[in-house]
Amino acid sequence: MLTKGKELAGATSAELDVVLLGKTVGDFTKLLSAYANRVLVVEDKKLKNFNSSTYLEVLLPLITEHTPGLILIGHTGFGMDLAPRLAIELDMPLITDCTDLTIEDGNLFATREMYGGKINAKVSFCKSQGYIATVRQGIFSPEEGTLKGEVVSVAFPLTEEIEEKKFLEYVEAAVGDVDITQADTVVAIGRGIKEEKNIPLINEFAETVGGVVAGSRPVIDSGWLPKERQVGQSGKTVKPKLYFAIGISGSFQHVSGMRSAGLVVAINKDAGAPIFSVADYGIVGDLFKVIPTLKDKVKETKS
Ligand SMILES: Cc1cc2nc3c(=O)[nH]c(=O)nc-3n(C[C@H](O)[C@H](O)[C@H](O)COP(=O)(O)OP(=O)(O)OC[C@H]3O[C@@H](n4cnc5c(N)ncnc54)[C@H](O)[C@@H]3O)c2cc1C
CATH class of the missing domain: 3.40.50.620 (HUPs)
Structure with missing residues (x-):
């Protein structure tokens, strides 16, 4: 500011x-x-x-x-x-x-x-x-x-106590186990992940790239990730250096929570998905094939 x-x-x-x-x-x-x-x-x-x-x-x-x-x-x-x-x-x-x-x-x-x-x-x-x-x-x-x-x-101008409104207690907002707003790399998944049992694939990928896992609203509503991991209008606004949008269509409610990310990489099998209009890099393909390949490439590059 x-x-x-x-x-x-x-x-x-x-x-x-x-x-x-x-x-x-x-x-x-x-x-x-x-x-x-x-x-x-x-x-x-x-x-x-x-x-x-x-x-x-x-x-x-x-x-x-x-x-x-x-x-x-x-x-x-x-x-x-x-x-x-x-x-x-x-x-x-x-x-x-x-x-x-x-x-x-x-x-x-x-x-x-x-x-x-x-x-x-x-x-x-x-x-x-x-x-x-x-x-x-x-x-x-x-x-x-x-x-x-x-x-x-500057001198404090008040001598009397303010009576109309009093501070009672500071209650820390729940951030869950991970605070996605502070992460440099966010790996976000959408409905394209299909089932909860596929999430370990994303966890492994996130670990490889040093990121935290977040999700679009349907993923949170399905109970596959906790509410604190939701990105978007009714979730959190994130501004990581790197944002992966995996199987996320790119609704404006989602994009409003991640549009300030530094670099956006979108993976979606639909070339016409709106997420590609906010992505710096787009991969059109099946995430279940792209993610394992990408993970291996990252590991290879790191070593
Ligand atoms: C008041 C209100 C507030 C909302 N707040 C939020 C919010 O905070 N955050 C939020 O995210 N949404 C929010 N939504 C919901 C929003 O409108 C969308 O419904 C939601 O973002 C869609 O999530 P999605 O992209 O995961 O799912 P979908 O729109 O269903 O997209 C799934 C995508 O996955 C792709 N896909 C499918 N299979 C594969 C595959 N094998 N490989 C690669 N790609 C694949 C599809 O091509 C598709 O583009 C809100 C809605 C309302 C009305």
């Missing part, structure tokens, strides 16, 4: 500031200063856990003082809680879940998916002094940080 922020700031001769809230955030301060002109740090024990009411009270005076032209917030659970409240309080237009932001002729445009990823809409903001956008996670590739941003310590 900061790489994108730097690009947008450059296009408008603006500066890029980061606001960092937390209890003890020293380590992040150093890291972030390479990516911004200024890092505004607010530390307090009341900021140990996210609370949109507390964040709001800290951010409102900062935004009023610095008058940013654009505020970028991650489209995370926290961001989705915070951004609309900020937009209302500041009377600023908000566009959520952006997959791109551009400046054209001095005007800001955002791209966001509609109809579950079937089409992309390019939208403009209504005229305002400032804008807010929440940005989809993992959508921009980070560049190396080359800036040496000034670190500015």
Whole structure:
């Protein structure tokens, strides 16, 4: 998001500031200063856990003082809680879940998916002094940080406890035995695998290429892989360096979860399968013949 922020700031001769809230955030301060002109740090024990009411009270005076032209917030659970409240309080237009932001002729445009990823809409903001956008996670590739941003310590403005909303407990989301969102290589299977008894073939292939096994929705619905391994609109969004789509047709619901993968290799017996339109390499053939051959080739190359 900061790489994108730097690009947008450059296009408008603006500066890029980061606001960092937390209890003890020293380590992040150093890291972030390479990516911004200024890092505004607010530390307090009341900021140990996210609370949109507390964040709001800290951010409102900062935004009023610095008058940013654009505020970028991650489209995370926290961001989705915070951004609309900020937009209302500041009377600023908000566009959520952006997959791109551009400046054209001095005007800001955002791209966001509609109809579950079937089409992309390019939208403009209504005229305002400032804008807010929440940005989809993992959508921009980070560049190396080359800036040496000034670190500015900002006093925590609250003395009273926030009563309207309290932090109770942090519950870690289940990631199962494997977190497919963190893998460099994902080997995804679809209905083309036909039966559960064929999955060991894919496990062996995944082991050979050093990948984790994931699946399309029918594979998960059949109970052949756990829910945490589902890629797509109602599953996980993955961005591995290498993605194998094996016996997957390429429905837009599936593609919306893997379109940002670095290199996509699709194996499908139907040359007209839509997955080939998002693949860098396509193999038209029967997966039960292709996978063993590919596995042997990889082993041969490795040795
Ligand atoms: C609201 C909603 C949310 C959804 N969310 C998701 C989601 O998150 N993720 C998701 O994946 N889907 C999702 N779906 C389902 C989606 O629409 C598709 O039905 C699904 O992605 C199809 O899965 P598939 O490609 O494995 O199966 P199919 O579309 O049946 O494709 C199987 C493919 O395997 C190929 N094949 C068959 N045999 C072989 C063989 N021997 N060798 C090589 N190729 C072979 C066929 O040519 C075919 O292309 C969602 C649907 C809805 C309505």
